[in-house]
Amino acid sequence: MALSEELARIGPNATTRPFWEACLRRELRIQRCGSCGRFRHPPLPGCPHCGSAESEWPLVSGRGRIHSFTIVHHPALPFLAEAVPYNVVVVSLDDAPGARMISNLLDAEPGELRIDLPVEVWWDEAGPDVVLPCFRRAR
Amino acid sequence: MRDQTCIVGTGTTAYGRRGDFYERGQVDQIREALDLALAESGLDRRDVDGFASYSVDANDPSLLAPALGIPNVNFSNLVFGGGGGGTCGAIANAAAAVIAGLAKVVMVYKVITQPPHMRFGAAYGSAQVAADPMSDFHRPYGLVSPVQFFALLFQRHMHRYGTTTRALAEVAVQTRAHARRNPKARRQEPMTIEDHQSSRFIAEPFRLFDCCQENDGGAVVLVTSAERARDLKAKPIYVMGGAQGGDSLWGQGLTSQNQPEDLYTSAGHRHLAKRLYEMAGVGPSDVDVALFYDHFSGMVLLQLEDYGFCKPGESGAFVENGGISWQGGRLPVNTHGGNLSEVYLLGMTHVVEACRQLRGESTSQVDGAEIALVTAGPSNLPTSSLLLRR
DSSP: OHHHTTTOOOOOTTTTTHHHHHHHHHHOOEEEEEEEEEOOOOOOOOOTTTOOOEOOBOOOOOEEEEEEEEEOSOSSSSSGTTTTTTEEEEEEEEETOOOOEEBTTTTTTTTTOTTTTTEEEEEEEEEEEEEEEEEEEEO | OOSEEEEEEEEEEEOETTTTTTTTTTHHHHHHHHHHHHHHHHGGGGGEEEEEESSOOOOOOHHHHHHOOOOOEEEEEESSTTTTHHHHHHHHHHHHHHHTTSEEEEEEEEEOOOOOOOOOOOOTTTGSSSTTTTTTGGGGTTTHHHHHHHHHHHHHHHHHHOOHHHHHHHHHHHHHHTTTOTTOOOOOOOHHHHHHHHHEEEEEEEEGGBBOOOOEEEEEEEEEEEHTTTTTOOOEEEEEEEEEOTTTTTTTTHHHHOOOOHTTTTTHHHHHHHHHHHHHHHGGGGSSEEEEOBBBBBHHHHHHTTTTSSSSSHHHHHTTTTTTOOOTTOBBBTOOOOOIIIIOOOTHHHHHHHHHHHHHHOTOOOTTEEEEEEOOOOOOOOEEEEEEEO
């Protein structure tokens, strides 16, 4: 369940649409340079490493580890007052080296969240046209 | 660039609470700060012929020149980016314009007034909550405020190097001690390590006392040629170098959290530091006082590392051993009280305090200070920094 309906909207463009369309199919696809093979996320029209505009969208497992996290106590926006405290995690993906995703860990008990915790993607139907990749502890 | 231009006047308005000066408007505050800077320098308003600012400043020359009584506009320029990343870049642009002969006297300005309906700390506040292709990758998860982005970087630093929140407390407490010696600082209450450690969490590991203030106020800094500066009233402060930009792979690293691991636990200033020291022909051991942009206490620690005052991972020990104290510290830092405890004017007061230190006029004067380092806010690219000397 998304933190807030107000925030769980997306406005893709040509660069980011392949990611979000894959999410609607419950597929995690991460952009990879078609020339040097390096992953990147969020999507960009060119490769930051080699400059190539070629890219592909391989399916990845959705498994990864917590790279960093914060627990938000102060609601920066009024409609987050009901949601605090909530976590925000940065996930390093096992089979997309170099790519990190910002997300929420949905099943973390207080005090359990830690760096290097193994996690896996968990799909959150945030709205009729929005499926957000979130994470849960790896099973 | 080295030593060809000088800061010849600085002015800061009265400081108010968040929203106090909203009704009064920004241009009027810029006028107040400009008049103070002109008085300090001995220049006349008709001498000013250039404008430089940063952080999506809406006060463009079409508004300012008529309202300030400035007859000729020969240069105007805005550094990309929001937040306080462009402060030193704006000074460097002013210096570059003077050196290139585009303008004779450039005013660098910034004012903050906060409207009642929106707080500065909510970067993706009510007006900007709409979906867009870049914020789609963090906004839906409630990552919407600068303190949260920086908390992620610092959490990883703690994990990688064993840095503790005690080090954050040292920054907050030392900065407050400096503020309490500065009568103009907004925060005058004493602060102990325990006060810091018992303040409420905003976004872990950052607590309330790790965060800068939200307030109103403005500042103006005047830049002209070194030759002109010699005949003016104020003791000239020479611009040794001004670097703007950063490492490409840092890019949007703050909001995307995707910078390479080695950069992830930095403030994103290493590339700037290298360039700045090269431009100025000095190194960290030559710096007498540092004014580090302190939107959040933890970023002072990471900048100590980026600018070479200690090795990566050693900033916690550096501050816990009293390294940033005005009295006896290896590198006195934020002697005015910083964004944390003096006032938050997007870094302008860091430039102003550097000038005071180099003129021997600080309320926490570092004996014999000759060279000051000023940094602008770690953020997405570009950010900036400056070396000044007396």
